[in-house]
Amino acid sequence: MIGLLPRRLFASAVLALAPWLVGTGCGGSAPSPTGPQAEVFFEFDTAAVNEGIPTQVKIVANTAYEFHSFDIDIKVPHQNALLHSVLPSAPFDDNGILFVTPSYNIWAGEIHRIVDFRHGSSSATGLVELAEFTMIPHTGTASAVLEFTKVKIADASGEEFTVTPQNRNFTILE
Amino acid sequence: MYARITIRVLPLLVWLAVGLSASQPASAAVLEGDLDGDGMLTYVDEMLLATFYGSAEGDPNYEPAADANADGLIDHIDLALFGNAYGTTGGEVDTTPPGLFVTLNDIPDDMNDLLVVPPDGFEVTLGFDSLGGAALKPTSLSVKSNQAMGADPAGAELSSSFTVSQKRATFRIPPGTELDRTSHFLTVTIDDSAGNSARQVYGFGVRDYPISGPPLSPTQTVFLDFGQNRSLGPDIDFLEDLRTFHLSSTTAPSYEVQMRDWVVMELLARANMMFGRNPDGSVAPDSVDLVYVDTAPTDIHSRLCIGGSSQFGSLYLGASQLDVNNINHAQDECGFGSAFGVFPQALDDLWGGDLDYQAAFFPLDPAQGGTPIGEHALDGIVLGASFDPQTATTHELMRWSDISDAVDAFAQAIATAAVHETGHLVGLVAHNPAPAGLYGGTSGNDYDHNVTVGGVTPTNTYVMNQGGSFTFAELTGRAGEPVPGFRPLSWAYLQNELILDSSVTALHPAPTLTSVSPSVLDLSGGAAVVTLNGTNFLATPKIELVEPLDPTPNEALGETLVSPNSMTGILNPLLVQPALYDVELTNPDGQKIVLQGGLLVQ
Numbered sequence: 001m002i003g004l005l006p007r008r009l010f011a012s013a014v015l016a017l018a019p020w021l022v023g024t025g026c027g028g029s030a031p032s033p034t035g036p037q038a039e040v041f042f043e044f045d046t047a048a049v050n051e052g053i054p055t056q057v058k059i060v061a062n063t064a065y066e067f068h069s070f071d072i073d074i075k076v077p078h079q080n081a082l083l084h085s086v087l088p089s090a091p092f093d094d095n096g097i098l099f100v101t102p103s104y105n106i107w108a109g110e111i112h113r114i115v116d117f118r119h120g121s122s123s124a125t126g127l128v129e130l131a132e133f134t135m136i137p138h139t140g141t142a143s144a145v146l147e148f149t150k151v152k153i154a155d156a157s158g159e160e161f162t163v164t165p166q167n168r169n170f171t172i173l174e
Numbered sequence: 175m176y177a178r179i180t181i182r183v184l185p186l187l188v189w190l191a192v193g194l195s196a197s198q199p200a201s202a203a204v205l206e207g208d209l210d211g212d213g214m215l216t217y218v219d220e221m222l223l224a225t226f227y228g229s230a231e232g233d234p235n236y237e238p239a240a241d242a243n244a245d246g247l248i249d250h251i252d253l254a255l256f257g258n259a260y261g262t263t264g265g266e267v268d269t270t271p272p273g274l275f276v277t278l279n280d281i282p283d284d285m286n287d288l289l290v291v292p293p294d295g296f297e298v299t300l301g302f303d304s305l306g307g308a309a310l311k312p313t314s315l316s317v318k319s320n321q322a323m324g325a326d327p328a329g330a331e332l333s334s335s336f337t338v339s340q341k342r343a344t345f346r347i348p349p350g351t352e353l354d355r356t357s358h359f360l361t362v363t364i365d366d367s368a369g370n371s372a373r374q375v376y377g378f379g380v381r382d383y384p385i386s387g388p389p390l391s392p393t394q395t396v397f398l399d400f401g402q403n404r405s406l407g408p409d410i411d412f413l414e415d416l417r418t419f420h421l422s423s424t425t426a427p428s429y430e431v432q433m434r435d436w437v438v439m440e441l442l443a444r445a446n447m448m449f450g451r452n453p454d455g456s457v458a459p460d461s462v463d464l465v466y467v468d469t470a471p472t473d474i475h476s477r478l479c480i481g482g483s484s485q486f487g488s489l490y491l492g493a494s495q496l497d498v499n500n501i502n503h504a505q506d507e508c509g510f511g512s513a514f515g516v517f518p519q520a521l522d523d524l525w526g527g528d529l530d531y532q533a534a535f536f537p538l539d540p541a542q543g544g545t546p547i548g549e550h551a552l553d554g555i556v557l558g559a560s561f562d563p564q565t566a567t568t569h570e571l572m573r574w575s576d577i578s579d580a581v582d583a584f585a586q587a588i589a590t591a592a593v594h595e596t597g598h599l600v601g602l603v604a605h606n607p608a609p610a611g612l613y614g615g616t617s618g619n620d621y622d623h624n625v626t627v628g629g630v631t632p633t634n635t636y637v638m639n640q641g642g643s644f645t646f647a648e649l650t651g652r653a654g655e656p657v658p659g660f661r662p663l664s665w666a667y668l669q670n671e672l673i674l675d676s677s678v679t680a681l682h683p684a685p686t687l688t689s690v691s692p693s694v695l696d697l698s699g700g701a702a703v704v705t706l707n708g709t710n711f712l713a714t715p716k717i718e719l720v721e722p723l724d725p726t727p728n729e730a731l732g733e734t735l736v737s738p739n740s741m742t743g744i745l746n747p748l749l750v751q752p753a754l755y756d757v758e759l760t761n762p763d764g765q766k767i768v769l770q771g772g773l774l775v776q
Binding site for chain 2: 069113115117118119120121123154155160
């Protein structure tokens with residue numbers, strides 16, 4: 001039967017063919033980002049992550065550009081660990097509190113909305129601690145990973161950074 | 175340099191320009207991010223910003239005043255802009271009241287005093303806007319009515335009944351609510367965080383459903399008849415239409431039935447969806463009680479013929495008989511030669527020069543280098559039952575696309591026309607200047623499909639607009655245009671949320687009753703005439719004498735309207751016993767007035 005459903009199928013097929021139909025090229029590498037860039041990573045002693053023992057983990061940014069705010073979500077997949085108690089880090093934070101209370105999904109190993117900003121015109125740059133949190137591993141000898149699920153950074157003019165998040169693998173010792 | 179609230183697009187470049195402008199003294203600017211409107215960016219603004227953080231346009235707590243770069247998101251970018259300007263002082267103190275808009279069933283203000291709703295089931299919507307200044311404070315919302323609203327007495331605070339967000343508040347009057355049948359006035363106020371207050375008074379009337387119930391109840395059925403030959407040509411009109419638009423071909427007739435079925439299915443689906451129903455005509459949430467079918471039902475139904483040309487000329491896409499009060503649920507729009515119905519042949523005469531029309535139909539038109547359906551070498555494949563676009567060749571897809579596009583355009587164009595004509599069958603169209611007609615009002619020769627009750631012609635391409643006012647893209651929802659829909663006013667009526675009677679288009683002022691003459695009447699000698707004096711009497715009020723201890727009706731007979739300020743009635747001693755009566759006058763629109771102790775009968 002020719003009707004509404006085949007039309008949708010058709011649309012997807014045309015989309016798939018579109019580059020060929022209009023004669024555009026294919027392949028090639030992704031364009032290099034322009035504008036301000038930053039890396040973010042987790043800093044902790046991966047050789048000393050023990051089951052049931054709280055570990056302090058720092059979130060660190062490295063950039064040659066000045067920045068003024070960030071908004072970060074993190075996760076430990078597979079429920080290998082509990083994440084809680086995010087605190088601001090003095091190198092970035094200027095008033096002792098995060099902008100909003102982060103949203104915790106402790107049993108899923110997730111923290112959303114780790115957000116902070118600078119008050120006034122003074123921006124941050126270089127190697128900067130953004131925040132720290134507590135991780136309690138609870139699955140012995142498991143291979144685990146700390147992931148950034150969202151990282152947003154902006155400068156004082158509102159320009160968005162291109163961010164390269166560095167996830168961190170580690171092993172939980174019994 | 176930090177932004178001013180008055181310019182909210184492309185913040186960096188625009189704000190820079192504004193900030194550096196010598197002609198704009200800094201003190202005149204409202205600071206961007208000054209959500210409490212006090213002229214400073216402080217921790218108070220920071221706390222307010224935190225309450226809106228993470229919201230997006232459309233979310234309940236999205237506040238435009240907090241969206242510094244106006245990208246529809248309140249996020250880290252707005253936070254960076256706010257942070258950079260944090261501590262700034264000397265901005266303008268916001269003294270601008272917020273915007274406040276009140277609607278009933280999404281019907282805008284220009285029809286305020288003319289709306290008449292049934293006693294329940296309609297929705298009150300309040301929209302507010304910070305207008306770029308201090309953030310709205312929805313907790314300050316106040317809504318009061320001059321009449322009782324359900325269990326709430328007149329003057330009670332109603333805001334707790336509303337579902338409130340940062341930009342709007344809604345309240346659907348629950349089914350079963352018995353609002354008084356009279357004029358209602360809602361007084362709405364709301365403040366912003368700077369303490370500025372906005373106030374609106376919205377008036378509307380409440381009436382019972384006229385005649386026998388809601389206008390579109392029970393469900394009305396419209397049979398789209400594709401099988402007539404009113405042109406008296408060699409074949410039925412609709413098949414000839416398909417050939418005209420090369421959706422079928424006499425040289426390859428084997429596809430004609432398949433194409434007819436396809437086009438009819440698409441057309442029915444689109445027409446039903448324009449009334450809010452599912453494509454198969456079944457009921458969907460908030461759909462209209464009207465359904466299209468393509469075979470004649472045994473139950474009562476109206477019939478609308480589809481096919482051929484109008485006897486009035488090639489520029490008539492459709493015509494039907496206006497049923498002002500939607501009383502006739504069995505209209506036949508196939509009679510009188512080909513005066514009534516929908517006439518596909520007009521599409522080419524009306525939009526033949528339209529590029530979107532040409533894009534849809536030229537690929538099938540041999541006069542334009544196209545190939546009619548059935549005559550292309552690939553049609554056997556792309557119209558086959560096993561055709562699958564996922565595995566088709568490029569050429570097959572391109573042919574299938576041409577066919578599908580033409581079917582889509584034709585089906586939607588005719589569906590829009592059918593829906594328009596159906597609108598007339600159920601009473602829709604604005605005739606004459608306001609306030610003569612809303613859903614018809616008065617019939618006659620002075621037609622204006624577009625004018626609103628407020629006398630304004632809307633720019634929207636509503637489906638009841640005159641056909642010639644559409645581009646082909648607007649008619650068919652192509653090239654980025656939406657498929658035409660009904661005006662909110664019409665939609666509310668179709669959903670039985672607005673009633674249709676003579677009071678709809680002109681809510682008469684309430685009557686007053688100042689005196690009864692004589693005020694002392696001796697009926698011992700037989701029947702006598704009384705005269706009632708007041709204002710706003712309509713032809714013709716009823717008179718009743720009310721005595722609390724007498725449950726039997728004490729009606730006057732032979733009521734006669736003398737003028738809008740005077741009427742008479744006859745009191746018969748067999749019906750009216752001696753007593754002191756309250757005199758009750760009721761206008762035909764249901765509005766009544768009582769003169770306490772107005773008549774002593776001896």
